[in-house]
Amino acid sequence: MQAGRQFFHTGDKNRRFSFLVVMALCFVLMRPFAQTGWAQMASAPAAATELPAGLLPLDRVEKILPQTVFFKDQSAPLQLRNAAAFHTASGNTIWASLVDSSGYSTGVRERYQFYFVTEAAITVAGKNVPAGAYGGGFLSDGTFLLMDIGGNDIFRVPVVTDSAMHRPRPLQMVPGPDGVRLYLGRQYVAITAR
Secondary structure (H helix, E strand, O other): OHHHHHHHHHOOHHHHHHHHHHHHHHHHHHHHHHHHOHHHHHHHHHHHHOOOOEEOOHHHHHHHOOOEEEEOOEEEEEEEEEEEEEEOOOOOEEEEEEEOOOOOOHHHHHHOOEEEEEOOOEEEOOEEEOOEEEEEEEOOOOEEEEEOOOOOEEEEEEOEEOOOOOOOOOOEEEEEOOEEEEEEOOEEEEEEEO
16 A cells, blocks of 8 residues: 555656556446446357347348258259248257259259258157258159258158248248248248257
8 A cells, every 4th residue: 555655646747647547447447347247248248149039030041051062972052042040949040941953963853952951859740850961852742852961761741732821932931830831832841849
């Protein structure tokens, strides 16, 4: 304490002015911490990055999707304008995007229409699907096909046609009473988290 008094009283005016400026800056910088508490300040960045449950806006979808994806020995670009993503209440993301499959054979193109990724185990039309990356398609026989990335069939299930859909899009996700619905045009399958 004696050293502080001696510094303040024996120094020149510039030293005293500098001391007061430093103290004022400390007060201004520490005030938000004193008002909100250290715990709240420490948790603020984490809360800001968490996503709410529900559909993600297109700008957020474009940030999480890669430019190209691997499926059956080839890489193909995604159609980002025809992509959708859903964030579950448990903090996992499910997304799908149409694929530019022009480099594939006709047989593969008919079946492989979109790329599908889930971070958690889900059910698709009642079938269990573990976390992973898949290829899929809505086939002309009225079924939904899910394949592993080697192009091997995992399952087929009947699709539901939503004749009340006013503005069908090539691919979209819509919340529904049975979870989230993955649509291709007016046809959809229901996806639920497990």
